[in-house]
Amino acid sequence: MRDLSRALGYCRVSTQRQHTEGHGLERYIERLKQYGLTEEQIHWDIESGASDKRKGYNQVLELVRSHQVDQIIVPCFDRFTRSALGWEVARQELQKFGVELVFLDGGSLDLDTPEGLFTSRILAAMSAQVRDKNRYNAIQGHRYFQEKKKIYQAVFGFVKDGDRVVPNTKQYRDTDKTHAEVALLCVEMFIASGELSKTIRRLTDKYGLERVGKYKYEDFPRDVSSFRRWLSNPQLCGMVCYYAFDNEKKVILQSEHQGIISVAQHQQIIQILSTHPCGRRKYVTNPLVGLCKCAECGSTMEKRSTKVNGKTYEHLKCPGAYPKPRQLKKCSVRTYFRLEGAIDAAIQALKGKAENIAENMPIETTEEIPVEILELQQQIFKLKQLNDPDFNSTIKIKEQKLETTIKTSELNVVADAGRTQVLRNIASHFGFWEVVTREELTAIFHELVAEVVCSVSARSQSFAARLKI
Incomplete structure (x- = not known):
């Protein structure tokens, strides 16, 4: 039976979507438990392997420096790091304190031998290459969508139609209105009140607190920050936005899809939101x-x-x-x-x-x-x-x-x-x-x-x- 009293487990996934939809993190944690580790011994992150600011990752290294660890168990090398430079920094720590890196897929790295050191650097380079390739493909995909003015996903009031979106004319719940008509009502109520939380309260009083459907585009957001993002989305007035969360790269283009509000209404929304930057009274x-x-x-x-x-x-x-x-x-x-x-x-x-x-x-x-x-x-x-x-x-x-x-x-x-x-x-x-x-x-x-x-x-x-x- 393995002695894991001085061992730690570490795993990670890059995005929240991988965690919630792919359940990758759950699977990694379960495999580490099957190996014999307790839940308290397992550290994890939902962040890129290229980052050296991962909370769980740095907790593991802190425990290494305090002489509490002899082994670090990981599902595979790229779950530990995807940065060649990051690996060199971590490797020095592991070598200094005599810690072994063990893989669930089999084998381990003996960092005291030239062969083990060479193998670790090859694995780090390969992991970094996969990261760079994924990043390159993502950038090319963004460029292609932007050139073709394609839309990634629909927001409430719309539904995807191929690479475009169209107003959602499906009946909303058991009302006599369509999704697009309810979306327009949401906008009009906000413009009239000028307050995010007040508008949401009125809408939930009218249509209920529980959301409809399992996809975001099927109902209006119930929290202030999400409702704010929905209101400021140019898709509502017939435009398309790329790099929405990067002010330096952000691009808004005229699209060919039909909007459910006018450009004037959207500008009015932006004007109101700018006077309440955080959308909260405090x-x-x-x-x-x-x-x-x-x-x-x-x-x-x-x-x-x-x-x-x-x-x-x-x-x-x-x-x-x-x-x-x-x-x-x-x-x-x-x-x-x-x-x-x-x-x-x-x-x-x-x-x-x-x-x-x-x-x-x-x-x-x-x-x-x-x-x-x-x-x-x-x-x-x-x-x-x-x-x-x-x-x-x-x-x-x-x-x-x-x-x-x-x-x-x-x-x-x-x-x-x-x-x-x-x-x-x-x-x-x-x-x-x-x-x-x-x-x-x-x-x-x-x-x-x-x-x-x-x-x-x-x-x-x-x-x-x-x-x-």
């Missing part, structure tokens, strides 16, 4: 949430509140100087900045800009027609002159794009006019800032302020506000 107490940046490392400042003798003091701190466990410290600014100081800096910047606009900007402005609109109008005119039925579909697509461009342009003009009007009110009404509420400050700041940079010099705090206009 964040309204910080009107500059997401806007304050550290001058040294560029991190977004976090708010901290403390109570002293019944009085609440609000401060901002740099997360780079106060990292979470297992994260590296990347900033030396450990100053707690006064939130009121940052708010005052933003107000002063707006006051100065308001006075300048009130004095110099004419009330009526003449807007030039964007070049893109003129070019589309000319292209449509020339195609219609050809009087060729083969071009009808092309004309229709260009007309839809023209309509979208015009609406977007009009919304930009309205947004600029709204900013100007706010600034005129600030400049013309005495005592405006003395009576404004925190909720109103939140809306004003997120409409007009780009960022507030917090810096410290000779123990003196300073704030520099940069406006969007």
